[in-house]
Amino acid sequence: MHPMLNIAVRAARSAGNVITRGFENRSDLLTEKKGENDFVTKVDKEAEQTIISKIQQSFPDHSFVGEEGGLVEGDKDFQWIIDPLDGTTNFIKGIPHFAVSIALMHKGRIDQAVVFDPIRGELFTASKGAGAQLNGFRIRTGKAKDLTNTTLATAFPFKDKAQSDESISRFTNIFKQCGDVRRCGSAALDLAYVAAGRYDGYWERGVQPWDIAAGELLVRESGGLVTDYTGGNDPLYKGEIVAGNPRVVQSLVKHLK
Structure with a gap:
C-alpha cells in the first residue's frame, strides 16, 4: 500500500470509530442546521478533526479542504479533501448507510482515495495507476453494454x-x-x-x-x-x-x- 494511502486508511478507521460510537448513542446527538435540509452533528466535526490530526502527525505541512472545517492552509501541492461523514441525514435518522471519504490531491490530480463504511467494515481504496480494492481485493466496474437491465x-x-x-x-x-x-x-x-x-x-x-x-x-x-x-x-x-x-x-x- 502506498505510504500516503496507508496514513489515509488509519485516519479513516479512527474517524469510523468516532462515528460508530456516535451512532450507538444518537440520543445524545446535537444537530445543527447549516442550510435548507442540510445538517451537521458534533460527530461530523469530531470525525473531521480526527482525520486531520492523524494525517498531520505524518504530514504537518499538507493542506486540507473539509466539509465542516473549510480550508486549512499548507503545501498546495498536497491537498487532502475530506468528507468525515457522507450521509449525515442517514446517520441522524439511524439508517446505517454512510461513509468516511478521504482523497489526496497531488498537484491538481487525485492521487489517493479511501471510502470507509464503518458499519459494514468495508474499506474501498485506490492509488492512481495501481487499481482499486475492497478490503484488499481488486474490484472492477460492471460490464453492462447499455442501460438495459442496469x-x-x-x-x-x-x-x-x-x-x-x-x-x-x-x-x-x-x-x-x-x-x-x-x-x-x-x-x-x-x-x-x-x-x-x-x-x-x-x-x-x-x-x-x-x-x-x-x-x-x-x-x-x-x-x-x-x-x-x-x-x-x-x-x-x-x-x-x-x-x-x-x-x-x-x-x-x-x-x-
Missing part, C-alpha cells in the same frame, strides 16, 4: 428544490431505459458501489468536491469513466457527475444533455 444510483437536489422539476424529468427519462434506480443518500458510497460493480452507473447534480473526490478515483481505477453531464472528463468542481463503465456513461450522458 441498476443505477442517483440523488435529487434536496438542498435546492427549485431544480427538482429538471432533475425529475431527467430521472424519468433514464428510468424508462434502465432496470431500476437507487437513491440511498451517500455519494461516496454510490461511487464506491459503482467501482465494485454493485451499481452499473451513477449520476448526480449539486455535489461538492468532498462528496466525490475519493469516489472519482475509485471508479477510474476500477476501469470506469467519470464525466460531467456533457461528457467532460474533469467533473470535480462542476457540481455534477456521471460515473460507470464507458458504455453506461455514454448512454447516461446522452439522456442527461
Whole structure:
C-alpha cells in the first residue's frame, strides 16, 4: 500500500470509530442546521478533526479542504479533501448507510482515495495507476453494454428544490431505459458501489468536491469513466457527475444533455 494511502486508511478507521460510537448513542446527538435540509452533528466535526490530526502527525505541512472545517492552509501541492461523514441525514435518522471519504490531491490530480463504511467494515481504496480494492481485493466496474437491465444510483437536489422539476424529468427519462434506480443518500458510497460493480452507473447534480473526490478515483481505477453531464472528463468542481463503465456513461450522458 502506498505510504500516503496507508496514513489515509488509519485516519479513516479512527474517524469510523468516532462515528460508530456516535451512532450507538444518537440520543445524545446535537444537530445543527447549516442550510435548507442540510445538517451537521458534533460527530461530523469530531470525525473531521480526527482525520486531520492523524494525517498531520505524518504530514504537518499538507493542506486540507473539509466539509465542516473549510480550508486549512499548507503545501498546495498536497491537498487532502475530506468528507468525515457522507450521509449525515442517514446517520441522524439511524439508517446505517454512510461513509468516511478521504482523497489526496497531488498537484491538481487525485492521487489517493479511501471510502470507509464503518458499519459494514468495508474499506474501498485506490492509488492512481495501481487499481482499486475492497478490503484488499481488486474490484472492477460492471460490464453492462447499455442501460438495459442496469441498476443505477442517483440523488435529487434536496438542498435546492427549485431544480427538482429538471432533475425529475431527467430521472424519468433514464428510468424508462434502465432496470431500476437507487437513491440511498451517500455519494461516496454510490461511487464506491459503482467501482465494485454493485451499481452499473451513477449520476448526480449539486455535489461538492468532498462528496466525490475519493469516489472519482475509485471508479477510474476500477476501469470506469467519470464525466460531467456533457461528457467532460474533469467533473470535480462542476457540481455534477456521471460515473460507470464507458458504455453506461455514454448512454447516461446522452439522456442527461
